[in-house]
Structures are given as C-alpha cells and as structure tokens.
Amino acid sequence: MRGMTQETNAQSAVLTGLRCRCYKCGEGKVFDGYLRLKTACEVCGEDFAKGDTGDGPAFFVMFGALILFGPFYFLLPLVDWPVWALALALLTLTGAMLGFIFWALRPFKAILLNLQLANNAAPAEFED
Ligand SMILES: [Zn+2]
Numbered sequence: 001m002r003g004m005t006q007e008t009n010a011q012s013a014v015l016t017g018l019r020c021r022c023y024k025c026g027e028g029k030v031f032d033g034y035l036r037l038k039t040a041c042e043v044c045g046e047d048f049a050k051g052d053t054g055d056g057p058a059f060f061v062m063f064g065a066l067i068l069f070g071p072f073y074f075l076l077p078l079v080d081w082p083v084w085a086l087a088l089a090l091l092t093l094t095g096a097m098l099g100f101i102f103w104a105l106r107p108f109k110a111i112l113l114n115l116q117l118a119n120n121a122a123p124a125e126f127e128d
Contacts, residue, residue, distance in 0.1 A: 013118040017111030022046055023118045030110045037113065051116040057109035061101055069097040 013023040022028035028041035030048065037048050072093050076086060115121070 009118040010115065013114035014111050017114040018107050020106055020110040022048075023114035030113060031106065035105060035109060037109075046117065048113065048117070051113045051121075053109055053112040053116065056112045057105055060112075061104045061108050064104065065097050065101050068100065069093060 009023075012026075016023045016026050017030075019026075020030050022030060022041040022044060024046045025041060025044035028038075028043035028046070030037060030041075032038045037051075039049050040047050073090075076089055076093065079086070081089070
C-alpha cells in the first residue's frame, strides 16, 4: 500500500508540475514570475521554501536540448547548401532550441519542486 501511495503522489506531483501548480491542492500557482518560486501556496498554504531544486531543472532541460538538437549541429554543415541557406538553417535551429529551453524550464522546475515536496526530500543526515 505504501508504494501505491508514493506512486500516486509522484503521478500527482508530475501532473500538477506540468501545469506549474501546487502538488497538494492542484490549484495554487508555484511561480511568482518566470522562474521565481512563491514562498507558499496561495490556496492551501503549502510551504514552497522547503524545496530547493538548485540546478536540476537546467540540467535536465539542457540535456534534453542536447539530445534533441545536438545532432543537427553536426549534420547541417555536411549538407551541400549555399552559405546563406546554411546560416538561415542554423539560426532557425538555434531559435527552436532556445524556444524549447525557455518553454521547458518552468514545468521541469515545478515538477522537481513538487516531487521534492511530495516525497519529503531532504539532505542526507549522518549520525556519529
Ligand atoms: Zn496548494
């Protein structure tokens, strides 16, 4: 039963994170601005200050961008196109990659925060 509850919590945390909402009530917004977190949920009062995603969202989003867009940066120069067409393709590719990064950062940060809070994640403590 414990595993089922954790799985439900994880699913709920991911689904509410995709909408950038509080994992507990599913209504309150997580962000106060583009990536600045609110200190607490405006609906249920959940303390968001307990969670710290650090560089996690940036790592996952940049890694996804590398997998999705990286191969094109190696393949495009191999195509026998005029320089202006190649430059236009590279600019378009870079724009698409930046668009993906800025689009994905918010939900990834909200998902990681929600997973931390839903699972009571905390730094490791060692006993002497
Ligand atoms: Zn809430």
